[in-house]
Amino acid sequence: MPTPDRTSLDAIVDAARELLELDGLAALTMQAVALRVGVRAPSLYKRVQSRDDLIQLVAEASLTELAERLKSAQTPADLANRFRAFGHERPAAFQLIMTPAAGIPVARPEFGAAASEPVLELAAELAGPDRALEAARTLTAWAAGFVSMELNGSFRLGGDVDRAWEFGAAAIVEAIRATRSDSLSIA
Template sequence: MPTPERTTTAAIVAAARAIVEAGGVDSLTMKEVATRVGVRAPSLYKRVRDRNDLIRLVVEDTVDEIGVRLQAAADRTVDPRAAVVAMTDALRALAHERPQCYQLTFGPLPPGARPERGTLERVAGPVLEMSGRLAGEDHALEAARTLTAWMNGFIQMELSGAFRLGGDVDAAYAWGLAALIEAITNGGERRRD
């Protein structure tokens, strides 16, 4: 009779995400995850190759959550401008709820910790769709990359406390996003003419 499973991959990933959020990626150890899920550390290797694989699972889980939130935000409206605002608001909210996992996901990752391409393609779908509707299908990828780079840059600076000149950061975020949406839309319209 086989021995019963004492943990699951989902439980391991949830424990790892909690550890990362509490103390950053440097605090993530196989031993700490094992303790949290109630097994001995060697038992984790039945489900996870090594620490980099564990980091990959945390990043993929975070990317999946981002994808769900982006799609839900995009689905709330048919207006692509409003959808982009809703998606960026959703991403920003997640970043503030889970800053360590967010920064891990968008930071440099060691080999073996990078998410699978399919995971990235799933999360890119709503951004590519709305970018294409704003800039035109021929420039959807360029517009999506520009939008993603701006969102991530703003959020990373916000999380690190880099905005130190005073003023209203929320107002700056709204202003910058509106200007970017306008530029993407107008750039796409000029190219279509």
């Protein structure tokens, strides 16, 4: 009679996400995850083929969580604030999905597309459907850059970083709105 499975893929991914936040990507090993879920490392290979596959699954789960958070946003400020809150609550996951280092496995495209959907919808409202993709990329790049700088402790000139966030979010939304009626050209 075969031995019963002692863990699930969801439990493995949850444990890996917890380890990522506690100890960083370098500490995310099959052995560490196995210990966390209470099995021997070889048992993990029944569910996950390699560490790279595990990292990809963590990235996909993180994007799924981000997508869920963004879907219920009611305003541009709410969407931006939800994005920022995710970065602050899950800084290692944020960096994994927004700024992965070279050679780090990334999520499959459909997970990124699902997380982008609420941003694209908002961008279409702000800039119009013809400029939705460009507007979404602009908003995402600004927000991801700001949050990444926060997480890295890069704002060292003093002042209120929350006020800077509010100012920047309002300014970028207003600039995107302005493109709806203006024709943009880069000279």
